[in-house]
Amino acid sequence: MSFSEAANFIRQRQRFLITSHVNPDGDGIGAMMGLERALRKLGKEGIMILEAEPPKIFSFLPEYDRLKSLADFQHAPQYDAAILVDSPTLERVGKVADFLKPDIPMLNLDHHVSNQYFAPVNLVEPTFSSSAEMVYRLVVELGLAPDSGCAECLYTGIIIDTGRFRFSNTSPDTLRAAAALVAAGARPDIISEKIYEKNTLETTRALGKFIASLSLELDGKAAVGSFENEFITSEEYQRVETEGFVNHALSIEGVEVAAFLKEVEKGKTRASLRSRGGMDVNKLAGAFGGGGHSRAAGCTIMAPMAQAKAQLLEQMAKRLG
Ligand SMILES: [Mn+2]
Secondary structure, three states, X not given: OOHHHHHHHHHOOOEEEEEEOOOOOXXXXXXXXXXXXXXXXXXXXXXXXXXXXXXXXXXXXXXXXXXXXXXXXXXXXXOOEEEEEOOOOOHHHHHHHHHOOOOOOEEEEEOOOOOOOOOOEEEEOOOOOOHHHHHHHHHHHOOOOOOHHHXXXXXXXXXXXXXXXXXXXXXXXXXXXHHHHHHOOOOHHHHHHHHHOOOOHHXXXXXXXXXXXXXXXXXXXXXEEEEOHHHHOOOHHHHOOOOOHHHHHHOOOOOOEEEEEEEEEOOEEEEEEEEOOOOOHHHHHHOOOOEEOOOEEXXXXXXXXXXXXXXXXXXXXXXHO
C-alpha cells in the first residue's frame, strides 16, 4: 500500500492503539511517539502500549510518560485500529499481541526487509532508513507540519537507525527529512548529547578494558575483544552498558570482521559480530545457531572463552577465503 492509502486508513478512524517490538530501540519509540503527536494534531487519539517499561535513555523525549506498558492496563483499551511500527512480525510485539483483536483493522508500518506482511494493511518500505522516516513521510501525506515535539521524536528515530547518518541506509530523502525536522525544532546537538553522552563511569572504564583486550587475528582482517566471566559477574559490571563497543574493534584499519566475546556463564560465551567487508556475519553466527543481519549478528558458543575464540576464528578463516 502507498502512503496516501495509509493516510486514508488514519483519516477514517479515531482511536488507535500504537505499539512496537519488544526491547524497543530509538526508532520504534521515536516512530510511535511522533505518530501519536501527529494523531493528536488531527484531533485523534493514540494509545501507546509496549510490552514492558520503555528504556529510560529516551525519557528526554517530550511527554515520554504517554508511553505505557502492559502493566498499566487491566484489559485492552477501546480502539478502532491498531498501528504496529518497526516490527517485522506480529510475534515481535510480544504480549501486546494479546490486545490485538482479530476483527480490528491493523496497519503494519515498517522498513525491515524481513517484514512478514502480517497485517491486513501493510506499509512496508525497505528503502527507508527507519520507521521514523516513514512516519515523517506519512505526516506530510496527512497535510501536517510536525511540531517541535514530533520533530524531536522522529529525528531521534532516524539518527538511531542510520548510526547518526553514517550507514548506507542514509539516503538523500533521509537527509531531507532530517533537515525538515531540524527546521521544525529538533535540536541535533541536544538530542545527540542526550543519547550518546550518558555513559556511566563504569561504562567508560569498561570500554577501556574492552579496547585493551583487543587482538588482531587472521592477517589483521579480524579483531576480537573479550570480557571474562569474572568481570561480567562483578558488582561494577551492573552499571556497564556495552552497546557499540564492538564497533571500536571494527574501526581498526584493515579489519573486515569484528567480534566481542563475553563469557556470560562458565563454559558459555556470547559473541557480538560486525562486518564491513564481504563477510556475512548472519551466516557466521548461523554456524553456531545464532543470526541477525549480514553486517551485525550474534550467537552463543557453548564453550569457555579460549575455545570459543578458537572456534570462531576457525569459522572466520573459512569465510575470509
Ligand atoms: Mn527501525
